Amino acid sequence: xxxxxLSPIELVIAVTGLNAIDSPGPGVxxxxxxxxxxxxxxxxxxxxYESLEPGIYMHDIVDKTYQIPYPxxxxxxxxxxxxxxxxxxxxxxxxxxxDAELHNFIKISDALLKIGIKTFLPSHEQLDSxxxxxxxxxxxxxxxxxxxxxxxxxxxxxxxxxxxxxFPIVVKGKYYEATVAYTLEQAQKAFLKLQxxxxxxxIVQQFISGTEINIAALGDGxxxxxxxxxxxKLYITDKGxxxxxxxxxxxxxxxxxKRFIEITKWRGGFEIEIMRSPEGVLYIMExxxxxxxxIYLTAGAGQNQPAALVKMAIGEKVIPFTNYQVGKIxxxxxxxxxxxxxxxxQISAFGEL
Amino acid sequence: xxxKSNIATSESGFVFNPTSGDxxxxxxxxAEIMLLLKENNSIKEIKQIMLSRYEVDxxxxxxxxxxxxxxLRDQNLLxx
Numbered sequence: 099x100x101x102x103x104l105s106p107i108e109l110v111i112a113v114t115g116l117n118a119i120d121s122p123g124p125g126v127x128x129x130x131x132x133x134x135x136x137x138x139x140x141x142x143x144x145x146x147y148e149s150l151e152p153g154i155y156m157h158d159i160v161d162k163t164y165q166i167p168y169p170x171x172x173x174x175x176x177x178x179x180x181x182x183x184x185x186x187x188x189x190x191x192x193x194x195x196x197d198a199e200l201h202n203f204i205k206i207s208d209a210l211l212k213i214g215i216k217t218f219l220p221s222h223e224q225l226d227s228x229x230x231x232x233x234x235x236x237x238x239x240x241x242x243x244x245x246x247x248x249x250x251x252x253x254x255x256x257x258x259x260x261x262x263x264x265f266p267i268v269v270k271g272k273y274y275e276a277t278v279a280y281t282l283e284q285a286q287k288a289f290l291k292l293q294x295x296x297x298x299x300x301i302v303q304q305f306i307s308g309t310e311i312n313i314a315a316l317g318d319g320x321x322x323x324x325x326x327x328x329x330x331k332l333y334i335t336d337k338g339x340x341x342x343x344x345x346x347x348x349x350x351x352x353x354x355x356k357r358f359i360e361i362t363k364w365r366g367g368f369e370i371e372i373m374r375s376p377e378g379v380l381y382i383m384e385x386x387x388x389x390x391x392x393i394y395l396t397a398g399a400g401q402n403q404p405a406a407l408v409k410m411a412i413g414e415k416v417i418p419f420t421n422y423q424v425g426k427i428x429x430x431x432x433x434x435x436x437x438x439x440x441x442x443x444q445i446s447a448f449g450e451l
Numbered sequence: 452x453x454x455k456s457n458i459a460t461s462e463s464g465f466v467f468n469p470t471s472g473d474x475x476x477x478x479x480x481x482a483e484i485m486l487l488l489k490e491n492n493s494i495k496e497i498k499q500i501m502l503s504r505y506e507v508d509x510x511x512x513x514x515x516x517x518x519x520x521x522x523l524r525d526q527n528l529l530x531x
Contacts, residue, residue: 309471330472347457347469424469425459
């Protein structure tokens, strides 16, 4: 008898961002969402930078992990390492999840495709358009509300910027982290700390009070929104990360994300961080060019964005989602994983586990 | 006067505004009033229903009801 049941597609998917820590990378959430999708049978290849990224040791989440060079090592060493890994793994799709690594992955995406590894990433132009340094200009040009800001390359310019923006101000690092400063001394301290960690420039932004809302979205690269899920943070850590959140029903948020995708023709996943002022104005605080760490909520709410991205990466046509469950909540939790020193030694010494 | 159609309420008094993500806990009487609002009863009708259900001074109840409606309006739970 012929078996007419269609088998799920078998795919090898490589994922970065396995640092499921208190300020987590999105990798583990991305993998959980992909594993939830019944259309694939997947082998997950983790790509890590450090030996203590928890995802490396979650063997029911990640099948095998390889260390890759830091973004500062450049594209050549990254491509060499991925080529080497690909001989073993025959990767079908690669999903980078860190802001700081995206530039390199976009740069080598054609070379990756030549060895059979597909990605679904924005272009360098799209990446730059939403960069913190360009966001204010992007907002003005496209009629989005964005807080006023100043891009600083010298700390001597801080007093003038603070005077113009008025305290409190938000001092932001080039890639990550932000501090609210109420005095010049606090702003200077934050400037030096962020400069030491992430380099220059430092972004100084007008402080907007209100309700923090995040939107996870997926664009098809042709101006169509495949999925948009707004989430209100219910609990925020001291690092400003959502520890719990709930999906919202608000057309104005969905329309904003759709308009962003239409204007930028964004290709891939991204997150818009919104502050809704008491007057109801939606300020775009940041646009992160990759899935957020809470992305598993999109799968829980009925729009599995990571799975949809994988489908688009392998060339399938994905119909935009139309419905999701409002009032779906995620609550993050900490979990002590027990492992052996041999595992730590294996990833540290040999760069794979 | 009407509760916004997307406001979720339960008999236990839990109220969820899916637009803002805010949630509230209403006491038993407030939950009853919200249910009546959801059923499109006017303020006048709600007063009559509640006064027929409970032994309470009419003017006292009216003041409490007005305060409660003002709270609902402040929280953006009522249709404009």
